[in-house]
Amino acid sequence: MDVGQWASETINSFVDYGFALEIIGQSQYKAFMSEERNDKCLDESEKRLRDNDVIKILEELTGTKAANIQYEPRDRRDQILRDVMKTEGVSARQLSRVTGVSANTIWRL
Numbered sequence: 001m002d003v004g005q006w007a008s009e010t011i012n013s014f015v016d017y018g019f020a021l022e023i024i025g026q027s028q029y030k031a032f033m034s035e036e037r038n039d040k041c042l043d044e045s046e047k048r049l050r051d052n053d054v055i056k057i058l059e060e061l062t063g064t065k066a067a068n069i070q071y072e073p074r075d076r077r078d079q080i081l082r083d084v085m086k087t088e089g090v091s092a093r094q095l096s097r098v099t100g101v102s103a104n105t106i107w108r109l
Helices: 003-014 017-025 026-034 051-062 065-072 075-084 092-099 103-108
Strands: none
Touching: 017 026, 051 065, 051 075, 051 092, 065 075, 065 092, 075 092, 075 103, 092 103
């Protein structure tokens, strides 16, 4: 038995498709199940960058260590943080962790 067949039989043993078929009918059920979807599930959410990668981005952008960003003038610090937050895979908590700037400050930007 191949893996696909085993998975199908295992799932079928836990799911009662008869209920759905009674409600909408077999042709509508097949049409619904064959539709292509672009659903985004929680386990497929965007990939987060590692802290070291965020630190490298910050250091390339500013020319200083990531931990020193908290000592920059407020306008410059906020602009740097805004720019980095636009990077896919960077979270506010992560940015707070690597810069020393509070997460609440970052969320307000």
